[in-house]
Amino acid sequence: DTGVSQNPRHKITKRGQNVTFRCDPISEHNRLYWYRQTLGQGPEFLTYFQNEAQLEKSRLLSDRFSAERPKGSFSTLEIQRTEQGDSAMYLCASSLALTYGYTFGSGTRLTVV
Amino acid sequence: AQTVTQSQPEMSVQEAETVTLSCTYDTSESDYYLFWYKQPPSRQMILVIRQEAYKQQNATENRFSVNFQKAAKSFSLKISDSQLGDAAMYFCAYRSAGAGNMLTFGGGTRLMVKP
Numbered sequence: 001d002t003g004v005s006q007n008p009r010h011k012i013t014k015r016g017q018n019v020t021f022r023c024d025p026i027s028e029h030n031r032l033y034w035y036r037q038t039l040g041q042g043p044e045f046l047t048y049f050q051n052e053a054q055l056e057k058s059r060l061l062s063d064r065f066s067a068e069r070p071k072g073s074f075s076t077l078e079i080q081r082t083e084q085g086d087s088a089m090y091l092c093a094s095s096l097a098l099t100y101g102y103t104f105g106s107g108t109r110l111t112v113v
Numbered sequence: 114a115q116t117v118t119q120s121q122p123e124m125s126v127q128e129a130e131t132v133t134l135s136c137t138y139d140t141s142e143s144d145y146y147l148f149w150y151k152q153p154p155s156r157q158m159i160l161v162i163r164q165e166a167y168k169q170q171n172a173t174e175n176r177f178s179v180n181f182q183k184a185a186k187s188f189s190l191k192i193s194d195s196q197l198g199d200a201a202m203y204f205c206a207y208r209s210a211g212a213g214n215m216l217t218f219g220g221g222t223r224l225m226v227k228p
Contacts, residue, residue, distance in 0.1 A: 004157075033215065033216075035216075040220075041220060041221070042117075042204050042206075042218030042219055042220050043158075043204070043218050044218075045215035048214050048215060050214075055214070056214065056215065058215075091158070093158075100163075101146075101148045101150070101160040101163050101216075102160070102216065104150075104157050104158040104159075105157060106157040107157065
């Protein structure tokens with residue numbers, strides 16, 4: 001197991017386009033999280049899955065954002081009609097239980113031009 | 114809602130010396146977890162150390178230790194015998210033990226290690 005994998009590592013898109021990111025968590029981890037991190041700031045929570053169920057969503061997750069985790073395995077985060085303010089690092093993490101910290105992926109850096 | 118504050122945007126330490134990074138948090142809960150994460154430049158975030166609020170004993174992991182003061186809502190990280198590889202952003206984070214699973218992060222402290 002190579003840890004949490006995120007693809008792509010970098011994405012440059014034009015304003016108004018849709019983008020989709022993928023996260024493959026550690027296989028035995030049933031919890032999966034998406035965070036957004038802007039330059040020089042701490043990560044901000046976006047959404048959380050336990051198995052295939054999306055249990056929590058932040059108010060940061062506007063209706064242009066949607067996340068899925070089919071079959072409780074990998075997850076995708078889609079941003080529709082991207083805006084320049086969406087430019088950030090999107091981090092995925094997974095965990096096995098509440099008592100443990102997360103294992104983070106390397107992130108997908110999105111630049112909207 | 115919980116908040117986490119790291120009041121030191123940047124810190125520097127001489128190689129082999131000791132440095133302490135500060136973190137305070139605000140919560141009305143009695144049971145929770147606290148974490149320190151390290152994020153090297155352009156690399157993924159790594160868990161450094163964690164502390165359960167119900168434990169009075171401060172956590173230690175090799176050169177890393179914490180000073181957990183529950184009443185003061187303070188959770189500082191001490192790095193002993195600093196190494197060049199310790200240079201990174203350090204984030205303090207809070208996680209409720211009850212409903213809600215998200216980590217709430219502080220704004221981070223950039224640690225520079227001077228040779």
